[in-house]
Amino acid sequence: MIKAIFFDNDGILVDTEILYFRANKEIFSKLGVELNEETYAENFLKKSKGVWHIAEKMGFNKDEIIELRNKRNNIYSGLLKTDLKIIEGAEEVLKYFHGKVKMGIVTSSRREHFELIHGQTGFRKYFDFEITSDECTETKPSPLPYLTALEKSGFKKEECIIIEDSERGLKAAIAAGIKCYVIPTELTKNSDFTGAEKILADIKYLREEIDL
Known part of the structure; x- marks a missing residue:
């Protein structure tokens, strides 16, 4: 029982997962990286490691990645207010x-x-x-x-x-x-x-x- x-x-x-994907996609598109749903699902929903390793390989340092993450979180917050x-x-x-x-x-x-x-x-x-x-x-x-x-x-x-x-x-x-x-x-x-x-x-x- x-x-x-x-x-x-x-x-x-x-x-909300699709909104979180959209927020990440928007950030990475500004970096010249096209983040698709397959890559997102593999890294977030299967492995739970995120996609910031992609930014690291592009040469972004720890502080820059923190700034990108904060921007992503702000975008996501906005989407939650409008598209939930x-x-x-x-x-x-x-x-x-x-x-x-x-x-x-x-x-x-x-x-x-x-x-x-x-x-x-x-x-x-x-x-x-x-x-x-x-x-x-x-x-x-x-x-x-x-x-x-x-x-x-x-x-x-x-x-x-x-x-x-x-x-x-x-x-x-x-x-x-x-x-x-x-x-x-x-x-x-x-x-x-x-x-x-x-x-x-x-x-x-x-x-x-x-x-x-």
């Missing part, structure tokens, strides 16, 4: 599970971006806790974010389930020893989801797949 659900944020509750889209069916699922299980959001997003997102969605009222990259010393695919969620939930690993959309998120779940359902997105559909408990086509199917 499941007593706690840990939701990833980007790609599961909100369609909620995943269809997400709120219905949250309403269904609210009060029946403990729920947490576990994301690699920065707190400032998380606040921008959920200041618009109204989803925070459904959750018992939130873990962003600002509250955790390591990010996915490290298991630490989900182990932190496990501790906050107060339940055993076998009483919890993780909902993810990316390969790096699944790796974090597996490393934490918690079963994971994956709901691929357009950006992550070609990833390796070996080890997932189930792969679902839509978030709406969680209501029938999770045994309370």
Whole structure:
């Protein structure tokens, strides 16, 4: 019986990965580099190493890369204010599970971006806790974010389930020893989801797949 659900944020509750891609693409286009979705997915959503190594190879130093990253973050913040889209069916699922299980959001997003997102969605009222990259010393695919969620939930690993959309998120779940359902997105559909408990086509199917 499941007593706690840990939701990833980007790609599961909100369609923000494409906005983050656009922000990175805009920065790199100014450097003369055409960043495509395949390269983005490989480096961010599979390997979780980002694309700043490309800038390093071009000769940019550490301080210059920090400046580029800050510009990227500002662009992303702007896109979140204008182009944010909620995943269809997400709120219905949250309403269904609210009060029946403990729920947490576990994301690699920065707190400032998380606040921008959920200041618009109204989803925070459904959750018992939130873990962003600002509250955790390591990010996915490290298991630490989900182990932190496990501790906050107060339940055993076998009483919890993780909902993810990316390969790096699944790796974090597996490393934490918690079963994971994956709901691929357009950006992550070609990833390796070996080890997932189930792969679902839509978030709406969680209501029938999770045994309370």
